[in-house]
Amino acid sequence: VFLGIRFEVKGAENVPDQPCVILSNHQSTWETFFLSAYFSPLSQVLKRELLYVPFFGWAMAMLRPIAMDRDNRWDRVSQAYNLIVDGQAEFNAATAQEGLEAAYARGESDEFVKATTVGEPVKVEDGDAVV
Template sequence: MSLAYTVRIALFYALLALSALVWCLICLVVAPFMSFRARYRFVVQAWCRNAVWLAKTIIGLRYEVRGQENIPSTPCVILSKHQSTWETFFLSAYFEPLSQVLKRELLYVPFFGWAIMLLKPIAIDRNNPKAALRQVAKQGQERLEQGAWVLIFPEGTRVPVGQNGKFSRSGAALAANAKLPVLPIAHNAGSFWPKAGWGKRPGTIQVVIGPAMHAESEGPRAVAELNQRAEDWVNAEVQRLETQA
């Protein structure tokens, strides 16, 4: 990595942190007086678009999206591959309003966490998996009924390029119980924005939105089958994209 590009990465992080601080302070004052949808657009969508734009402009992380025609007309459960921070920014800007399943500790981060609390996240305790599953089922159903997309990274954490984590069934169960589909999303963001370290490399991230998938019947077996179908599609598509990166 050249010195010039290292400087650009440092500049990107400096501007990202500064914009987050300023935006969070503004949002804490203004957002409580907005409706949920307006609040989401103002607090999350605008800033996440800014983050994606900074990545594109300063460090050369462009992107292409395929499969937009697969997006249902009404919100459902999104199951996405998780390799980096980039897809968190991108998906939060692309779908609105969106409620994300995230670790509870993020809510304790000064300013940032306080702003997140205004956006109806599903903040789970990863140390208590059974309680987390019940929380995703209950609050996820509420968010869907309120007209929000529910974003779940079913692997639970960012997974390095070339590796796959086992998909949690929570997203498939939520969708099946709500009689809604899951929308699988694959990408190769980790090839340009790795999980570990600050290093980046310029290029074009490929995002593929897969076909909406419904449970074919009811009960635990149908949930397991739906989850496996989504996992197989995401893993196969990610493998294809990574060979091209």
Template sequence: MSTVQAIRIFIFYVLLGTSCLLWCSLSFFVAPFMSFPVRYHFINVRWCRCALWLTRNILGIHHEVIGQENVPEQPCVILSNHQSTWETFFLSAHFSPLSQVLKKELLYVPFFGWAMAMLRPIAIDRDNPKAALKEVARKGDELLKDGVWVLIFPEGTRMPFGQIGKFSRGGTALAVNAQLPVLPIAHNAGRFWPKQGWGKGTGTIQVRIGAPMYANGTGPRAIAELNERAATWIEQAQRDMGSLPQAVMPEQSPIGEALNSADN
């Protein structure tokens, strides 16, 4: 990494952290008086767009979206691969309002956590996978009925670029039970924003949005089949964009393994 890029990364994190503190502090005082859709846009969409602007103009990381026409009008369950923090910024700004699974401990972080708590997140205890799955099912169904997108990273944790984790069935179970489709999304953000370290590359992140996928029936078999179909599409999309240049056996992530064990 060059000295110039290292300076850019330092400036990026200083501005990102400062903007987060200021925006979350402001949101804590004004957002409670807004309706949820307006509150979400004020807190999350505006700040995530700021983060994407900093990413683009300071780090030199751009993005392009293929398949925008596939996004349905009715919110549903989004299934996306997970490689970095970037896709959290992008998806939170691109789909509004949106809820996602996060560790409940984050809600206790001053200002940041307090602001997040106002966005109706699905807060779970990762040390208790069975209880976490029940909370995802309960809160997720409630959110979908209220017209909120639900984002699920089925791998359970961020995977290094060039690897893909085994998909848990929590997201497809949620969609099948709500009689809604899943919207598969693949990206290669990890190529420029690695999972480990502070280093960042320059270039254009590809985001591919697939057609909504519906289950063939109901019950465990339909859930498993839909999950396999979505995982296959996301894996193939990553191969097409060069994220998985060769055949890669799914690597089981610790959280994904725990969630799959709980599924069974």
């Protein structure tokens, strides 16, 4: 029972004990709270407009989600594409932590962190899959 709601989790044995991506079918706002409690630590991706909803949005903002803006800034998509397909990015770092700290030093945060290679650049090859 969570928030007074009885629930059943099916397939929990398939969730690895390492960083992974969990996709929700988004049937209600309930899973927003449930997933945060069930999977920890967790970083959520949501549309930026939700952060402007009084009280709910303000509380969500404190969780530091990845808030996607839908302003069609294709330059960011292009940067990610070039990194995935060609293994090229404007910045590179030895570790993800170092890359994030460098982005913060440049004044970038959250979804505005520019594409950065970590370690040796790797690109997608024939037969690879990107999820």
